[in-house]
Amino acid sequence: MDIAVEVIETSSLGDRSYLASDGQVAVVVDPQRDIDRILALAAxxxxRITHVVETHLxxxxxxxxLELSRVTGAAYVVGAGDEVGFERLAVRDGDELRTGGLSLRVLETPGHTHHHVSYTLQDATTGDVRAVFTGGSMLFGSTGRTDLLGPEHTDALTHAQYHSVRRIAAELPGSAEVLPTHGFGSFCSATPTSGHASTVEQQKTGNPALTLAEQEYVDTLLAGLEAYPAYYAHMGVINTRGPAPVDLSPPRPVDPGELRRRIRQGEWVVDLRDRTxxxxxxxxxxxxxxxSTNFVTYLGWLYQYGTPLTLIGESEDQVAEARxxxxxxxIDxxxxxxxGELAVLADGRPLRSYPVADxxxxxxxxxxxxxHVLDTRRxxxxxxxxxxxxxHVPLHELADRLDEIPEGELWVYCGSGYRASIAASLLDREGHQVVLINDDFDHAAESGLT
Known part of the structure; x- marks a missing residue:
C-alpha cells in the first residue's frame, strides 16, 4: 500500500509537523497552532483527517x-501520563491506532518530557514499519533537550532519553525513516542536529545516544545545554490547559497619535521592517x-507576556505574517x-537613526x-x-543589565546582525550612541579583531 508522509515545516521555530495518509484517510502529528495550513493540505x-496525535505536551x-481535532472530528491522541484539561484519547505503551491502511504503535520514550511517546508508522495490512515519529526523542544526530521541566528533573530525564533512543534503535528496522518534530533550528534540541532526513540505521552511527556510553552521553548533553527562550515557560501551561481556537484576524488600526501615546506609556511598539x-x-x-526567520524566537524571548504589543509594518500582509x-x-x-509610510506615522516629528557598519x-x-564594543551572542x-x-551581555539578559552599559560610542554585534539589531534598538531607546554591526561574525577574524 502507498503510504505518503508530508512535512509541514515551521522554519521560524525549527519544527516539523506531519500528515501521513493512505490516499483516503490521514493522521496528523504534532500540529502547530495555525491549522489552516494543515486543513488546506488535507483538502x-x-x-480525511481521522487522528491527531501528540508526541508530548x-x-x-x-x-x-485540540482545535484541529474539534474542527475535523478526529480523535485527539495524547499520552496517558500527561494530565490535561480537555478530553483526549489517552494512549499507553504498546497501544495501536488503526485508520484505513495506516497503523500507529505507541512507544513510551521519556526524556524530553516525562511522558513523551513516539509512534511507529506501519502498513496496517502487512505490518511493515515505514517510519517512526520521534517528536523530541531521537533527532538527526542529536536528541531533544532534557532541562525544560526544571533542574530537579534534568539528570533523570537525560538518563531516560538515552534509553529511549536506544529502545527505538533496538526495536525498529534500520530502514525505518526517522521523523522528528524538533531539530531544525529549535532550541528544543540538546545539541545542533545534522541533515534533513535520516533512518534508524543511519542514526546508529551518528547519534550520541547510540555511540556513547550512558554516563558519557549524559555528561556531554548536560555540558552543552545553553539558555532557551523565556517564552517556553508559558507553552506547557497553555498546552496542558487546552489552547483557545486560533484567531488570525487583523489587529485594529492605530493612528500616529496613539502610537506616540503607547511609546510614552512604555508599551512595546515593534517595528517589523528590515533592520537596516x-x-x-x-x-x-x-x-x-x-x-524574518528569527523574529518569533527572539521577540518571544524578550517580551513580557501581557504587556500591550503594537506592530508597525510596511503592509497589512507583513502584519498578518507577524500575527x-x-x-x-x-501571543494572541x-x-x-x-x-504605511514611516514619515506619515511620525506625524511630523523627527525620526531617530543610527549608523550601520561591518x-x-x-x-x-x-x-x-x-x-566600546558589545557582544550580544550566547x-x-x-x-x-x-x-x-x-x-559580553547576551541579548536575552540585556534588558536586565542596561546599567552595566557605559556611555559613549557603542558598537553592537552578534553572529549575523539580527540579534545586534534588536539590542541596538533597545540601547537606542535608552539614549545610547549606537552603531549596528550588520555582518557575519566570521569577518571579525578576517579583520584581525579576535
Missing part, C-alpha cells in the same frame, strides 16, 4: 491539535524586530497595528578612537571566539 490531497509552541531600514529611520522608542508567527507562541492579544569598519575605527558563542576587549 488538496483529498484525504510541547514547550516551544502552542499546539493546534530601521537603523536609517524609526519612531523614537520603538523596537526593531525584523520579520501568524505570534499566535504560534501564544495584539493591541493594534500601524502600516567588522572591517570597526577595525578601522578602533585605530582612530576609543570605542555564552557558548562568546567562549568560542569574540572581538578582543568586547563586553
Amino acid at each position: 488538496d490531497r483529498g484525504v 510541547h514547550n516551544d509552541y502552542v499546539s493546534g491539535g 531600514a530601521f537603523a536609517a529611520g524609526h519612531l523614537a522608542g520603538s523596537l526593531a524586530f525584523e520579520l 501568524r508567527e505570534l499566535v504560534r507562541i501564544g 492579544d495584539l493591541a493594534g497595528a500601524a502600516t 567588522f572591517a569598519a570597526l577595525a578601522a575605527a578602533r585605530k582612530e578612537r576609543a570605542i 555564552n557558548d558563542e562568546h567562549a568560542q571566539s569574540h572581538v578582543t576587549g568586547s563586553q
Whole structure:
C-alpha cells in the first residue's frame, strides 16, 4: 500500500509537523497552532483527517491539535501520563491506532518530557514499519533537550532519553525513516542536529545516544545545554490547559497619535521592517524586530507576556505574517497595528537613526578612537571566539543589565546582525550612541579583531 508522509515545516521555530495518509484517510502529528495550513493540505490531497496525535505536551509552541481535532472530528491522541484539561484519547505503551491502511504503535520514550511517546508508522495490512515519529526523542544526530521541566528533573530525564533512543534503535528496522518534530533550528534540541532526513540505521552511527556510553552521553548533553527562550515557560501551561481556537484576524488600526501615546506609556511598539531600514529611520522608542526567520524566537524571548504589543509594518500582509508567527507562541492579544509610510506615522516629528557598519569598519575605527564594543551572542558563542576587549551581555539578559552599559560610542554585534539589531534598538531607546554591526561574525577574524 502507498503510504505518503508530508512535512509541514515551521522554519521560524525549527519544527516539523506531519500528515501521513493512505490516499483516503490521514493522521496528523504534532500540529502547530495555525491549522489552516494543515486543513488546506488535507483538502488538496483529498484525504480525511481521522487522528491527531501528540508526541508530548510541547514547550516551544502552542499546539493546534485540540482545535484541529474539534474542527475535523478526529480523535485527539495524547499520552496517558500527561494530565490535561480537555478530553483526549489517552494512549499507553504498546497501544495501536488503526485508520484505513495506516497503523500507529505507541512507544513510551521519556526524556524530553516525562511522558513523551513516539509512534511507529506501519502498513496496517502487512505490518511493515515505514517510519517512526520521534517528536523530541531521537533527532538527526542529536536528541531533544532534557532541562525544560526544571533542574530537579534534568539528570533523570537525560538518563531516560538515552534509553529511549536506544529502545527505538533496538526495536525498529534500520530502514525505518526517522521523523522528528524538533531539530531544525529549535532550541528544543540538546545539541545542533545534522541533515534533513535520516533512518534508524543511519542514526546508529551518528547519534550520541547510540555511540556513547550512558554516563558519557549524559555528561556531554548536560555540558552543552545553553539558555532557551523565556517564552517556553508559558507553552506547557497553555498546552496542558487546552489552547483557545486560533484567531488570525487583523489587529485594529492605530493612528500616529496613539502610537506616540503607547511609546510614552512604555508599551512595546515593534517595528517589523528590515533592520537596516530601521537603523536609517524609526519612531523614537520603538523596537526593531525584523520579520524574518528569527523574529518569533527572539521577540518571544524578550517580551513580557501581557504587556500591550503594537506592530508597525510596511503592509497589512507583513502584519498578518507577524500575527501568524505570534499566535504560534501564544501571543494572541495584539493591541493594534500601524502600516504605511514611516514619515506619515511620525506625524511630523523627527525620526531617530543610527549608523550601520561591518567588522572591517570597526577595525578601522578602533585605530582612530576609543570605542566600546558589545557582544550580544550566547555564552557558548562568546567562549568560542569574540572581538578582543568586547563586553559580553547576551541579548536575552540585556534588558536586565542596561546599567552595566557605559556611555559613549557603542558598537553592537552578534553572529549575523539580527540579534545586534534588536539590542541596538533597545540601547537606542535608552539614549545610547549606537552603531549596528550588520555582518557575519566570521569577518571579525578576517579583520584581525579576535
